[in-house]
Amino acid sequence: MSLIFEEFDDIADLAEGLDDPSPGGRIMAVIELADSADPAAIPYLARAIKDDDAGVRKQAAQALTDFDGPDTAAALVGALGDVEAAVRDAAAISLTELKDPAAGDSILPLLDSSDDYTLMACLAGIKELRRPEARVPATQALTHANPSVRVQAVGVIGWLQNEDSLTDLKSATADPETAVRKAAVLALGFSKAETAQCTLMAALTDPDWQVREAAAETLSKSGGPACIPALRRVLEDDFWQVRLKAVRSLGRLDAKETAVEIGPMMSLPIPNLRKECAAVLGELAVPDTRQFLLPYVDDADPDVRKNVRWALEKMAAA
Template sequence: MPKTQPVTDPFEDFGDVADLAQGLADADPAVRRVAVLALAETADPEAVPHLARAATDADPDVRRQAALSLGGFDGTETAAALAGALADPDRSVAAAAAESLTELKDASAGRPLLPLAGHADAFVRAAALRALRGLRLPEALGPAVAALGDAEPAVRAQGVGVIAYLKREETLPSLIAATRDTDSEVRRAAIGGLAFSRHASAVEAIAGALRDPEWSVRETAAEALGRAGNPEAAEVLIAALDDPAWQVRQKALRSLGRLKARRAVPTVLAALSDAMAGLRKEAAAALGEIADPAARAGLEGIANDPDPDVRKTARWALERLAA
């Protein structure tokens, strides 16, 4: 029986980036793809121009691998290469580029992406804005605000994300307007984005979203009110404990705890008898955060709850009251 020949790495004897890059000229696309992987493994910034070239290869698998590999690098040159790949006619290549763009950390890398916010393809517009969001590039504000008028909800949602990450008070009118968008995901993004501000208009818009017809929007609003840190939100959060969606009640309990809202104690105590263990646990946690002695009897009453997480949280809350 003949012996199986061992599989060898065609680049194992190559010494540096320039050597590895020679594989990108091979006639076999499989070899070119391995060359891309080998270049990425070097983690050497000098590999970026070669990976950028591979992102325009005739073979879509090579282009996709190059787009994925560029996610391990940063900088303007990387962003420019990924911006080109984002408009690739092969959707798998474009999707790989979109994912790699989210790995960028250098704010200056966002500049090649700015023109793409106005691209003819909605996928490209949304992906470019998604990448710009985390970079917090001030120049992205204009394209992001313009995106709020886009026909595609996904683009509007990403535009809201860019504005929210910049955390600038002058953008409040744009975010507040987006809380009235026809698409629930856009509304959710806008409501979550308003949590950076304690301005009365922001709090009012978030509180108003507790009446939204979509439970997921109300859930986001209940959480955002806690993150905003305005104690005046306690009353609407107490009312939200009657919401038909348990997810909304859960976030309302959490926010009341975060706000240390003593006026909510009687209502939160009632939630200790909820049929859902998760809500009983959340109520106990909120009472521990509020640390009002008036909650002691209620917490002692669930110290032996059938659910171990509820018991653990109740005992932690009692320790907080004793401190």
């Protein structure tokens, strides 16, 4: 059987469809230009994103997701002011797919925008581009009245991974909005500095379980031996999701002294938690904890059974 590959026409020929009198015809032209994956299609898609028909503009904004670079960013940034929400949303999503740092040139000037939507979209778009110039406006946005803007600002600061920003991230962990505090806690994962660890340990007592869960998880990256006592206390948290992350972090910190506290958690009725406990007990490989695993060799959950048997084999080998 032979495979037949579609051969794309010249980009200029495909672009002729953008002059079709019907919106449907112009949408098909946009789709064909996107399918070409040819950077030469970018100027034509930038033209389509200004079409009279909202459907064509939305399709063009979506199509630009598959392209990168300054010209793509410029077209998408322009669409953030579209009168149709669907077009704005498509452009904002495509902005987050940019990977070329040079694309940030079109985004940076809008990081002081007075429009909440534009500011939020531009912060989200420049985050993964890691442009150092974004740090100052992102720090200023931490006090913005809109919590969605503050969440995106935290993301920008976290991706820059600058130790000088630890104080700002610490302040964000005290934000009145749960989503902002959670984002700040997760953003601290790049640093093993004492400030980061102390901030994360404090977040283990946050009133919202989602923040506590994020703190327990992040300590697996940023934590050290000094964090073990705080994580041990979280093993009694009211929410199993928080306990699960604490167990995982204790395993990665090789906290063998906590194995006897993790073992009894195998009797809890949450399969995901039992699975994690079994895995960590295997990683810690403390022989005295075999007693907690043996009753679950034939657990009703296949993932639990798998981890229990693996953990017992690990202990036997040790």
